[in-house]
Amino acid sequence: DATIRLLAREWLNQEGLAVEEVDDGAHVPAAFERLRPDIVLMDIMMPRVDGYTACASLRKLPGGEQLPILMMTGLDDLESINRSYQAGATDFTPKPINWLILGHRIRYILRANRAFDELRASQARLANAQRIARLANWQWDVAEDKLVWSEEIFDILGLRPEEFGENHEAFLRRVHPEDVKLVEKAFRKALRGESNLNIDHRVVKPDNTERYVSVQAEVSRDETGRAIQMAGTVQDITQRKQAEEQIVYLAYHDTLTGLPNRRLFKDRLTHTLAHAGRHGHLVATLFLDLDRFKRINDTLGHSLGDLLLQEVAKRLVGCVRKSDSVGRPSVDDFTTDVARLGGDEFTVLLTDIREIQDAAKVARRILAVLLEPFYLDHQEIFVTASIGITVYPSDGEDAENLLKNGEAAMYHAKDQGKNNYQFYNDSMNAASLKRLALENRLRKALERREFLLYYQPQLDIATEEIIGAEALIRWQHPEMGLVFPGEFIGLAEETGLITDIGEWVLTSACLQNKAWQAAGLKRIRLAVNLSSRQFQQKELIEMISRVLAKSGLDPRCLELELTESIVMPNAEEAVSTLQQLKAMGVRISLDDFGTGYSSLSYLKRFPLDTLKIDRSFMRDIASDPDSTAITKAIIAMGHSLNLRVIAEGVETEHQLAFLREQGCDEAQGYFFSPPLPADDFRPFIEVHRQPKALIGIQAKAV
Numbered sequence: 001d002a003t004i005r006l007l008a009r010e011w012l013n014q015e016g017l018a019v020e021e022v023d024d025g026a027h028v029p030a031a032f033e034r035l036r037p038d039i040v041l042m043d044i045m046m047p048r049v050d051g052y053t054a055c056a057s058l059r060k061l062p063g064g065e066q067l068p069i070l071m072m073t074g075l076d077d078l079e080s081i082n083r084s085y086q087a088g089a090t091d092f093t094p095k096p097i098n099w100l101i102l103g104h105r106i107r108y109i110l111r112a113n114r115a116f117d118e119l120r121a122s123q124a125r126l127a128n129a130q131r132i133a134r135l136a137n138w139q140w141d142v143a144e145d146k147l148v149w150s151e152e153i154f155d156i157l158g159l160r161p162e163e164f165g166e167n168h169e170a171f172l173r174r175v176h177p178e179d180v181k182l183v184e185k186a187f188r189k190a191l192r193g194e195s196n197l198n199i200d201h202r203v204v205k206p207d208n209t210e211r212y213v214s215v216q217a218e219v220s221r222d223e224t225g226r227a228i229q230m231a232g233t234v235q236d237i238t239q240r241k242q243a244e245e246q247i248v249y250l251a252y253h254d255t256l257t258g259l260p261n262r263r264l265f266k267d268r269l270t271h272t273l274a275h276a277g278r279h280g281h282l283v284a285t286l287f288l289d290l291d292r293f294k295r296i297n298d299t300l301g302h303s304l305g306d307l308l309l310q311e312v313a314k315r316l317v318g319c320v321r322k323s324d325s326v327g328r329p330s331v332d333d334f335t336t337d338v339a340r341l342g343g344d345e346f347t348v349l350l351t352d353i354r355e356i357q358d359a360a361k362v363a364r365r366i367l368a369v370l371l372e373p374f375y376l377d378h379q380e381i382f383v384t385a386s387i388g389i390t391v392y393p394s395d396g397e398d399a400e401n402l403l404k405n406g407e408a409a410m411y412h413a414k415d416q417g418k419n420n421y422q423f424y425n426d427s428m429n430a431a432s433l434k435r436l437a438l439e440n441r442l443r444k445a446l447e448r449r450e451f452l453l454y455y456q457p458q459l460d461i462a463t464e465e466i467i468g469a470e471a472l473i474r475w476q477h478p479e480m481g482l483v484f485p486g487e488f489i490g491l492a493e494e495t496g497l498i499t500d501i502g503e504w505v506l507t508s509a510c511l512q513n514k515a516w517q518a519a520g521l522k523r524i525r526l527a528v529n530l531s532s533r534q535f536q537q538k539e540l541i542e543m544i545s546r547v548l549a550k551s552g553l554d555p556r557c558l559e560l561e562l563t564e565s566i567v568m569p570n571a572e573e574a575v576s577t578l579q580q581l582k583a584m585g586v587r588i589s590l591d592d593f594g595t596g597y598s599s600l601s602y603l604k605r606f607p608l609d610t611l612k613i614d615r616s617f618m619r620d621i622a623s624d625p626d627s628t629a630i631t632k633a634i635i636a637m638g639h640s641l642n643l644r645v646i647a648e649g650v651e652t653e654h655q656l657a658f659l660r661e662q663g664c665d666e667a668q669g670y671f672f673s674p675p676l677p678a679d680d681f682r683p684f685i686e687v688h689r690q691p692k693a694l695i696g697i698q699a700k701a702v
Contacts, residue, residue: 036063
């Protein structure tokens with residue numbers, strides 16, 4: 001009715017509302033598309049198309065699903081009201097119209113609709129965030145065994161809603177069979193109140209692909225303490241798991257050939273020797289170097305040289321594999337392992353051999369296989385190799401010596417004309433005499449007070465303020481001059497002298513730090529490396545307590561650095577030892593991180609304070625994408641475990657800028673300062689005791 005429309009317009013205009021009119025129900029859809037109103041007031045009785053039909057047509061239009069529609073009608077029977085709601089009306093107002101009430105009702109509906117829109121938007125944002133995070137939420141009514149999930153669970157499990165049941169058993173059916181007992185145990189413990197639910201496990205999708213999920217939940221209880229409800233989340237962490245596995249893989253495998261690298265090979269060799277020592281077995285190592293490989297690289301280019309190394313690796317693996325078609329005597333039931341040490345050097349580990357000549361059989365087979373031509377990039381290439389063989393226990397009782405002697409035997413094979421193998425014997429290694437002399441001098445060095453400590457500063461990357469230093473041992477020999485630890489620490493480990501040397505280092509470092517503090521210098525922490533033999537000492541805790549008591553140093557000013565290879569062989573025992581050290585107040589740092597093979601599950605259990613990124617990643621950060629990726633991952637992982645991350649070997653502004661960009665906490669390296677004697681280190685503390693101190697101290701380079 002035109003009059004009603006006029007009155008409505010005038011009144012609603014006075015209420016501050018903009019009003020547009022339509023005089024026919026048939027015009028409603030077009031007007032909606034043109035105006036996109038916030039609310040529609042519609043009469044039930046209209047020309048041509050009534051309000052029921054017009055309302056229903058609006059609901060079918062895009063954007064009309066949630067539009068507020070207020071029906072104005074003089075019909076007050078229940079049937080009309082029901083039909084209005086069935087057609088999609090939000091509400092209705094009867095005629096004659098109370099204009100004051102109508103204005104309030106419209107504003108109320110608009111407010112309610114805005115709140116509803118905000119709620120929908122919030123729910124959409126939450127759903128989108130959960131979708132991006134691959135996160136589903138759930139609620140389990142324990143008594144009724146009624147399980148309610150958010151929609152993301154169906155994507156995580158690869159199911160349609162109708163394929164997934166609504167009880168606990170439905171979820172357990174998707175758990176990987178090997179993880180079911182673990183999951184059930186975690187749920188039982190949570191229901192009993194022993195702990196909140198927090199577990200990572202695998203699920204199996206209908207196409208038999210596996211995904212890793214992290215399940216977390218809390219339990220609600222009634223007044224008697226009985227579990228009545230469990231609510232939590234399930235997050236797809238497959239990518240994170242894959243990233244962790246990739247970190248471990250890159251740290252222990254050669255990126256060019258995919259073979260184990262030097263560290264992994266030495267670790268496997270060490271474990272093999274321990275097993276062989278207990279059972280009296282023979283173990284052989286073949287140290288292989290390609291003949292004249294440098295000439296191939298220089299002549300044909302590094303790209304083709306890399307291809308050649310990859311093909312050599314394939315032949316070596318195929319040659320020593322039991323199932324290979326190359327003839328192999330039936331008595332050869334020993335196992336093998338192939339690794340690339342670097343460059344054109346490869347090693348083969350032969351485990352549980354029955355006699356020394358078994359190693360010679362494998363060496364001859366390798367030489368024969370490598371004699372066959374390589375066809376690379378349309379070129380025929382011939383290559384030979386020289387092989388040095390060492391046998392445990394006659395040629396060495398540890399991995400280092402077996403490899404060292406194997407290298408000596410390999411060079412002897414080259415001297416014999418190349419393309420042959422040689423067993424190690426004592427006459428090949430003239431360095432053994434030097435080693436003996438060095439050992440004798442090393443035994444006397446401590447009592448003659450020939451050792452001294454240098455200190456390399458550690459700075460906060462954000463403030464450039466000194467916060468610590470690493471104590472580094474040097475040997476000032478009267479004849480050999482200043483000897484660096486790389487030349488004698490390994491020998492000290494082998495001979496057991498490292499125990500006394502290590503205690504001297506710890507004592508001297510603590511006394512020096514206490515002396516700096518007594519002189520009024522800034523209070524810093526001092527990092528001291530622990531060797532494997534030291535860490536395995538039964539008296540380790542007692543010794544450290546004794547040193548701290550003697551020096552009077554606050555334990556919080558001492559940080560002990562351990563490598564992954566030290567703590568991982570007996571991780572359970574290592575956790576116990578580290579917890580005792582932490583209880584004393586001593587800080588713990590995991591050194592050379594990224595080059596070892598830590599179990600990441602154990603890493604979470606170790607009471608660590610700091611992860612130290614190995615210097616090898618810094619060296620290659622500008623040129624090696626793998627080093628860049630690993631460094632980023634280590635920093636992110638360290639922070640996710642609430643650990644500080646320090647990078648060693650920082651030598652350039654570019655490296656420092658990269659670390660700063662990634663949020664690394666601390667750094668040490670020649671960019672700031674070389675290791676300094678105590679007298680030269682004191683001025684460095686004074687210069688860098690405040691944030692944003694200028695770097696540029698003059699110090700003796702060592």
